[in-house]
Amino acid sequence: MLDKTTRINYLFDFYQSLLTPKQKNYMALYYLDDFSLGEIAEQYNVSRQAVYDNIKRTEAMLEEYEEKLGLFAKFQERDQLLSRLKELLGNSSDKVLEIIDRLENME
Amino acid sequence: MLDKTTRINYLFDFYQSLLTPKQKNYMALYYLDDFSLGEIAEQYNVSRQAVYDNIKRTEAMLEEYEEKLGLFAKFQERDQLLSRLKELLGNSSDKVLEIIDRLENME
Numbered sequence: 001m002l003d004k005t006t007r008i009n010y011l012f013d014f015y016q017s018l019l020t021p022k023q024k025n026y027m028a029l030y031y032l033d034d035f036s037l038g039e040i041a042e043q044y045n046v047s048r049q050a051v052y053d054n055i056k057r058t059e060a061m062l063e064e065y066e067e068k069l070g071l072f073a074k075f076q077e078r079d080q081l082l083s084r085l086k087e088l089l090g091n092s093s094d095k096v097l098e099i100i101d102r103l104e105n106m107e
Numbered sequence: 108m109l110d111k112t113t114r115i116n117y118l119f120d121f122y123q124s125l126l127t128p129k130q131k132n133y134m135a136l137y138y139l140d141d142f143s144l145g146e147i148a149e150q151y152n153v154s155r156q157a158v159y160d161n162i163k164r165t166e167a168m169l170e171e172y173e174e175k176l177g178l179f180a181k182f183q184e185r186d187q188l189l190s191r192l193k194e195l196l197g198n199s200s201d202k203v204l205e206i207i208d209r210l211e212n213m214e
Contacts, residue, residue: 088202
């Protein structure tokens with residue numbers, strides 16, 4: 001089981017285009033840049049509680065999107081299948097491996 | 108270029124989980140079951156114009172989701188890569204082909 005921070009980071013990656021600019025900024029500062037709630041509050045001139053509430057709501061939204069669209073779950077499933085394919089095809093031509101690489105690097 | 112109905116059908120497939128129940132029903136009746144606007148209006152006891160407006164708004168939402176998440180575009184890209192892989196690996200073992208099939212059948 002992934003720890004919560006890693007999971008939220010993945011979900012943010014998949015669904016950030018569906019968030020508002022403010023939600024995106026708070027999440028990026030908190031999860032990617034490791035700012036504290038207090039530091040974000042200071043930067044945006046709002047209360048620490050307001051930042052906390054916004055981030056909690058955004059996390060819930062990300063989980064809701066994942067429940068509906070399952071992009072992260074599908075990504076994990078695809079990733080496993082591609083790894084097995086690579087194992088089975090270890091000695092294949094460069095062309096084959098290049099296509100598998102491209103598939104692996106798609107979201 | 109896909110015709111509009113086919114494209115909307117695909118987008119509906121990818122994003123219907125993000126629509127409201129009413130939006131889903133109207134779209135399914137209109138696009139999947141080929142009901143006319145008048146028939147849907149009668150069934151829901153609303154005006155033909157109301158059904159039309161709802162469907163147009165939903166179509167715009169589907170295009171907006173595609174712009175943000177690009178699931179249909181990625182599906183097409185992946186599908187092409189997998190077809191090429193299959194061509195290159197036409198004589199491979201059943202195991203390899205089974206994995207490619209599973210990848211092809213994921214959304």
